[in-house]
């Protein structure tokens with residue numbers, strides 16, 4: 001085993017592009033009206049309303065994205 005076998009530079013793998021911006025959490029929901037309290041982050045409980053035409057809503061506190069599942073019941 002020789003040290004020269006170890007690659008010294010792999011720039012495209014070292015690029016921290018995906019690590020600089022943490023991806024917001026996404027949750028599928030079946031109701032247009034949901035609440036978010038931030039989970040681990042923790043913030044005041046807020047109620048969010050999903051516009052069915054848009055199909056999702058993002059929490060203003062923690063940027064968590066709530067995606068309305070297509071099979072959500074129309075009657076609520």
Ligand SMILES: [Zn+2]
Pocket residue numbers: 036037038039043059060061062063064
């Ligand atoms: Zn939140």
